[in-house]
Amino acid sequence: MTRGKKSNNESFFERVYDVTKLIPTGRVTSYGAIANYLGSRQSARMVGWALNSCHTRPDFIPAHRVVNRTGLLSGKHHFGNSTTMQQLLENEGIVIEDDIVVDFKDKFWDPAKELR
DNA sequence: ATTCTGACAGCAA
DNA sequence: TTTGCTGCCAGAA
Numbered sequence: 001m002t003r004g005k006k007s008n009n010e011s012f013f014e015r016v017y018d019v020t021k022l023i024p025t026g027r028v029t030s031y032g033a034i035a036n037y038l039g040s041r042q043s044a045r046m047v048g049w050a051l052n053s054c055h056t057r058p059d060f061i062p063a064h065r066v067v068n069r070t071g072l073l074s075g076k077h078h079f080g081n082s083t084t085m086q087q088l089l090e091n092e093g094i095v096i097e098d099d100i101v102v103d104f105k106d107k108f109w110d111p112a113k114e115l116r
Numbered sequence: 117a118t119t120c121t122g123a124c125a126g127c128a129a
Numbered sequence: 130t131t132t133g134c135t136g137c138c139a140g141a142a
Contacts, residue, residue: 012139031124035138041125042137048123049140068124075123085123120142128134 012038016050017057019111023065026093027109028101030069037111051075064088071104 010018019034031047040046047066054061064085068074076085076099086096095102 032126035124040138043139044124044137045122046124046138046140049121049138051123053140063123066123069126073123078123118142121140122138124137126134126136129132 012043012046013050013053016047017054017059017061019115020051020054020061020063020066021059022111022115023062023109025062026107028065028067028071028089028094028104028107029109029111031066032069033108033110033112034066037115048075052078062088065092065109067101067104071101073099073101 015038016034019037023029031044032041034047035041035044038047051061051063051066054063063075064073064079066075073085073089073096076082079085079088086099089096089101094107101107
């Protein structure tokens with residue numbers, strides 16, 4: 001609060017990072033879910049764009065826990081090696097098959113419901 | 117200031 | 130059923 005800017009006054013990007021960092025280990029969410037939590041369901045693309053710049057942040061952003069609504073690791077290609085994202089998820093207990101999260105619905109973590 | 121892109125999602129054919 | 134096209138928002142060039 002002593003900060004000049006209030007938390008909800010931060011840029012859209014920072015909100016995305018904040019929510020992404022709150023994703024529990026072993027869970028995954030979708031771009032649309034994050035966008036929905038931010039108040040704009042249609043801005044799912046923005047979430048991906050924000051995560052594209054996540055590497056510019058000093059904090060580690062578990063962007064590998066964010067997939068598209070089909071459970072596809074659409075951003076795997078952005079983790080250096082295409083297998084890095086899958087490795088990270090499997091390391092947390094997520095099962096990946098053909099670049100798709102198995103039991104995605106079961107692993108799904110909705111910030112709008114969990115964080116409220 | 118204007119134009120383009122972007123790790124999506126929803127709807128149409 | 131699958132595939133493709135559009136819409137959407139905010140930042141970067």
